[in-house]
Amino acid sequence: MTKADNTYHQAPTEILGAPVGCPVHHEWNPLGEDYLADPYPIAAKLRDDHPVFYAEEVGYVVVTKMEDIETVFTNPDTYASTNVQDPLYPLDDQAVEVLTAPDFNPSAVMSNRPEPDHARIRVYTRQGFSKRRLRTLEDYMKERANLFVDQMLAGGTSTEYVKALAFPLPAEIVFRFIGFPKADDEMIKSWCVERKAFSWGKPTAEEQVSIAENMLTYWRYCREFTAGRRDNRQDDFASELLDAHDANPEDLSYIEVESIIYGLSFAGHDPVTNLLCNTLLCLLPRRDQWDALCADPSLITNAVEETLRFESSQIAWRRVTTTDTTLGGVDLPAGTRIFLNFASANREPSHFDDPNSFDIHRPEASRHISFGKGIHYCLGANLAKMEARIALEVLVERIPSLRLAPDQELTQFPNITFRGPEALWLEWDEQP
Numbered sequence: 001m002t003k004a005d006n007t008y009h010q011a012p013t014e015i016l017g018a019p020v021g022c023p024v025h026h027e028w029n030p031l032g033e034d035y036l037a038d039p040y041p042i043a044a045k046l047r048d049d050h051p052v053f054y055a056e057e058v059g060y061v062v063v064t065k066m067e068d069i070e071t072v073f074t075n076p077d078t079y080a081s082t083n084v085q086d087p088l089y090p091l092d093d094q095a096v097e098v099l100t101a102p103d104f105n106p107s108a109v110m111s112n113r114p115e116p117d118h119a120r121i122r123v124y125t126r127q128g129f130s131k132r133r134l135r136t137l138e139d140y141m142k143e144r145a146n147l148f149v150d151q152m153l154a155g156g157t158s159t160e161y162v163k164a165l166a167f168p169l170p171a172e173i174v175f176r177f178i179g180f181p182k183a184d185d186e187m188i189k190s191w192c193v194e195r196k197a198f199s200w201g202k203p204t205a206e207e208q209v210s211i212a213e214n215m216l217t218y219w220r221y222c223r224e225f226t227a228g229r230r231d232n233r234q235d236d237f238a239s240e241l242l243d244a245h246d247a248n249p250e251d252l253s254y255i256e257v258e259s260i261i262y263g264l265s266f267a268g269h270d271p272v273t274n275l276l277c278n279t280l281l282c283l284l285p286r287r288d289q290w291d292a293l294c295a296d297p298s299l300i301t302n303a304v305e306e307t308l309r310f311e312s313s314q315i316a317w318r319r320v321t322t323t324d325t326t327l328g329g330v331d332l333p334a335g336t337r338i339f340l341n342f343a344s345a346n347r348e349p350s351h352f353d354d355p356n357s358f359d360i361h362r363p364e365a366s367r368h369i370s371f372g373k374g375i376h377y378c379l380g381a382n383l384a385k386m387e388a389r390i391a392l393e394v395l396v397e398r399i400p401s402l403r404l405a406p407d408q409e410l411t412q413f414p415n416i417t418f419r420g421p422e423a424l425w426l427e428w429d430e431q432p
């Protein structure tokens with residue numbers, strides 16, 4: 001059931017019922033406090049009870065096993081990605097009204113665009129993420145990471161890491177990559193944060209209106225920015241896309257360029273902020289593993305993979321069936337909304353030895369599903385891993401005494417997909 005008009009976000013009008021014969025779970029709520037606090041034991045039990053089941057709370061069929069999730073990702077004709085940016089629940093009328101402004105018309109271009117258009121557009125975006133371009137960003141990343149650490153050290157022997165580094169670093173990287181001017185950073189960041197609630201949470205009617213208004217403002221900003229770049233090209237991704245559009249306007253339309261910019265600015269920083277926090281949450285309490293990285297930073301690459309498996313910054317993603325099909329022995333009619341549960345698959349015992357242990361030496365760490373698989377495989381995976389590696393390299397070198405502040409209560413922003421602490425307090429010894 002693909003969207004005829006390629007609308008970027010399309011709210012569901014109703015919660016769907018269970019497919020006939022599908023096991024039903026009446027209580028599990030992916031936005032529930034217990035699940036947000038620690039999804040893993042609950043996800044494992046769900047998987048053991050019924051690998052494929054219907055969750056009444058959200059109206060989605062949940063897929064919990066790695067093998068079934070890979071089947072979904074690698075069969076895009078049967079399982080479309082058109083719903084991945086849609087709100088989880090129906091929206092309030094007032095929010096819908098804001099989004100029906102005639103100039104709010106971003107188009108589905110990447111994660112939520114079906115074939116053959118997705119493949120056509122991905123040719124242009126893939127070029128922007130080439131190894132050559134990523135290498136050019138590496139020095140800038142190191143310089144910025146060091147600067148944030150200078151500021152942390154100048155402020156004493158403790159800091160709140162999200163504010164100090166994990167939020168600003170990935171945001172700046174992706175904004176410079178796109179070409180947004182530095183002066184606009186704070187404004188753009190504030191618009192992006194709320195997108196998480198809109199598409200993957202359960203905002204109140206009042207919150208929906210304010211988020212919708214900000215999304216509209218942000219879309220208008222992206223359009224103005226693109227128009228500015230049209231007349232004044234620079235060495236950035238937006239200019240590359242505009243060059244590609246000029247060379248081949250039939251193949252990459254102008255509104256597709258605007259929409260790629262709109263989508264990338266969110267995709268490109270929020271999950272990385274979470275990844276930067278999650279690496280420290282996994283490593284710092286396991287002192288032997290942190291000390292091993294301080295002694296041998298070449299271990300960092302696999303430590304980042306293991307964090308993506310063990311405490312991923314993305315623990316779910318979505319699809320919708322385009323035709324009647326059967327998955328894990330359960331019949332699914334066309335139009336079934338699918339919830340892919342990475343939290344269970346990334347810790348599946350048949351896939352990973354001793355899956356509930358965090359081990360930076362794990363040989364199969366990179367077999368996680370946190371970046372998806374197949375034609376929509378995360379475009380920014382290498383960039384995200386590079387940012388996490390560089391942040392850790394700088395921290396192990398400059399603050400080996402880093403540790404989690406004791407007695408802090410970690411909270412998660414209530415949403416079904418993105419996972420990372422809203423605040424993370426760190427401490428370290430006085431520097432000599």
Ligand code: HEM
Nearest residue numbers: 110111267268271275314371372373376377378379380384
């Ligand atoms: C830890 C960080 C990140 C995680 C866990 C993550 C995860 C994902 C996942 C699960 C998908 C969907 C894959 C699928 O449907 O098969 C995806 C797609 C995508 N990601 Fe990421 N992502 C991260 C960082 C980034 C960054 C830094 C960027 C860009 C700067 C980015 C850009 C994209 C884009 C454009 C897509 C859509 C690709 C397509 O449909 O062809 N992501 N990502």
